[in-house]
Amino acid sequence: MAKSREKHSTHREVELLDRLRAMGGSARTAVLAEALDVSEETVRRTVKALAKSGVVQRVHGGVYLANTEALAPVVTRLGKRPEEKARIAAAAAELIPSGSCVFLDVGSTTAFVAQNLRNHRDMTVVTNGLHAAQALSDINNNRVFLAGGELQAVSSGVFGPETIAFVERFNLDVAVISVDGFDPRSGFLLAAAPEAALARAVTARAHRVIVVTDHTKFGQNAPMVACAPGAVDVVVTDRVLPPQMAECLAGNGVEVMVVEG
Numbered sequence: 001m002a003k004s005r006e007k008h009s010t011h012r013e014v015e016l017l018d019r020l021r022a023m024g025g026s027a028r029t030a031v032l033a034e035a036l037d038v039s040e041e042t043v044r045r046t047v048k049a050l051a052k053s054g055v056v057q058r059v060h061g062g063v064y065l066a067n068t069e070a071l072a073p074v075v076t077r078l079g080k081r082p083e084e085k086a087r088i089a090a091a092a093a094e095l096i097p098s099g100s101c102v103f104l105d106v107g108s109t110t111a112f113v114a115q116n117l118r119n120h121r122d123m124t125v126v127t128n129g130l131h132a133a134q135a136l137s138d139i140n141n142n143r144v145f146l147a148g149g150e151l152q153a154v155s156s157g158v159f160g161p162e163t164i165a166f167v168e169r170f171n172l173d174v175a176v177i178s179v180d181g182f183d184p185r186s187g188f189l190l191a192a193a194p195e196a197a198l199a200r201a202v203t204a205r206a207h208r209v210i211v212v213t214d215h216t217k218f219g220q221n222a223p224m225v226a227c228a229p230g231a232v233d234v235v236v237t238d239r240v241l242p243p244q245m246a247e248c249l250a251g252n253g254v255e256v257m258v259v260e261g
Helices: 011-020 030-034 041-052 083-096 108-116 129-138 161-169 195-207 241-249
Strands: 026-028 058-059 062-066 101-104 124-127 143-146 151-152 157-159 174-177 181-183 187-190 208-212 224-227 234-237 255-259
Touching: 011 026, 011 030, 011 041, 011 062, 011 195, 026 030, 030 062, 030 101, 030 129, 041 058, 083 108, 083 208, 083 234, 101 108, 108 129, 108 174, 108 187, 108 208, 124 129, 129 143, 157 161, 157 195, 161 195, 174 195, 187 195
Parallel strands: 101 124, 101 174, 124 143, 174 208, 208 234, 234 255
Antiparallel strands: 026 062, 058 062, 151 157, 181 187, 187 224
8 A cells, every 4th residue: 555645745835734724715925924934935935836736826915725615614514515415424324334433534524424323333433523423422322432632613623643642542443534635646635734644544543444525526636645545445425436536446446336316
């Protein structure tokens, strides 16, 4: 299996992207320079490098992230394409047997998966997301473990080194993750470095990894690699994938489940 790495590995690029995301996805060059304590010329050079891969778009005097949906609060994303997410979640939940130790991330589609697991029993649920924890606690003899770390309001979840250390205590049968994009060369992508770091740690430990995502994420760009294609066992989505992407996944031994309406 290819070792995962950040798509943009320089510290300056990662720092700028995280700051831009925290600012809501767009900012003036001067504001970014002040926030990062660097010169405007340094910001412009970093933005130019990022723009070449389509992660950001440059405008006069500023910059904005290309993948704006990934920046929206999870409560907003829950309302986008709910029928597709519900179908994906129902199919994914059927792949998870009762009694499993399962990790659920903070993604909106994963929140739908949590709802579909409410009839499962005797599960050990490990999550960094408030939605999944609330959905599955105190029912059917489930045990829910909510990771510690820094709470981020936009995702309704926690992140950081403490989160990763907590999750690494568990022997995960299944990990369910959502993504912000997919590139055949780099793999499954996320918009934020903390989310990607956690995804890499989880996919390295879980016996089975399920990616739940609607078709719009395929071909969508995002700056951070969550995991290489071969780190995933099953992709559950709502439409047949473009040939290049389907061939990439098949070549890496990834099963693709399509649940069309």
